[in-house]
Amino acid sequence: MAQEKEIHFTGYEKQISNWTDLIPAERFTLLVLQTLTEVSKDPRGTYITNDRLSNIIGLSPTRISSTITKLKKKGYITVQRVGATGRYIKTRDYNHATYTRTIEEQVTGVIRYINKLLYDNPSNIDDLEEIDDTYRDAFMNAIKAYEGSDNLINLIKNSPDTFNDIDGVNEWLENKGFL
Template identity: 30%
Template sequence: MSYISFYDDGELRAYLFEQELNFLQASLFMLLQSIDKYAQQNGNHAGVKISNSKLAKELGVTQRSITTHLSKLQELGFIKISFDRSNSTNTKRYIKPVKLVKFGIESQISGIIGYINKLLNSTLDNLDELDNTDLETRNKIKQAIFHFGSDTALINYINSHHDEFTNYENVQDWLSDFSTP
């Protein structure tokens, strides 16, 4: 699977805002992600073990605010919180930020072609499929992704017009709408 990670903080922050996180939630997630990355580099893969008071001090907010925003991040699936209760006198909380990745356009194109080919192959009398190495086909799929705004929106379109994508000629006709001039 080909993907690229969010390399710069500005790109990650923009993504988090697109997911409707507020400034503090985005900052908290990014702080947890940085601490987790450091911990992993030093052999700790369990997650971040840090108190709400330390997080609050780092971000200049109250502990209550940290509690509220940790709950929201967990609810939205950005972090996972677990507890180690193996020692009855000392419960440890671990916060694990989920790994966020975004798929590059080439990976998206390959995924769409594979998805369409799966639909084409579901019809027994259909012998043809899209060539994943054909630059013209890849360019048309790329234009279709841009037209629909995302690979997810394109998949949703394909799913709602399923019958059009079980015949190779129909797929070719549909792709001709996305030829570059």
């Protein structure tokens, strides 16, 4: 019996597992687009129609169009229009050292960071409230105002008394006009 060869996609697996804000069809479409962008010799990306992409992925051209729009809004791809119906699609360079996270990934990271601070504060043990999805828009605005989640997290690190309980977080967001 022939031994099955194990295939490792460690680079892709890590990157795909970080696409938590994408549904399976968006993930697969993005993976196909990324592969096409990598093999394209054109620096503008891959030139592909909805019909061709539909044949590759197995979704209707209308669904492909909707998926492309969602990927663009979430920051995973850029679309450059050419002529009346043409377009180039380029994905972010996930293998580049300066990986750029989407705004949604940044918001999730900030929320996780603040929740860890809240959990680590012994005075919160009896009545712990955590930052949840109702704060997404507020933190999205804060990230934009501080030009990225790294800058916002640095501010949070330097203001431990402000972010050690839910009341402090709420007060800060309200005072800054984010909530």
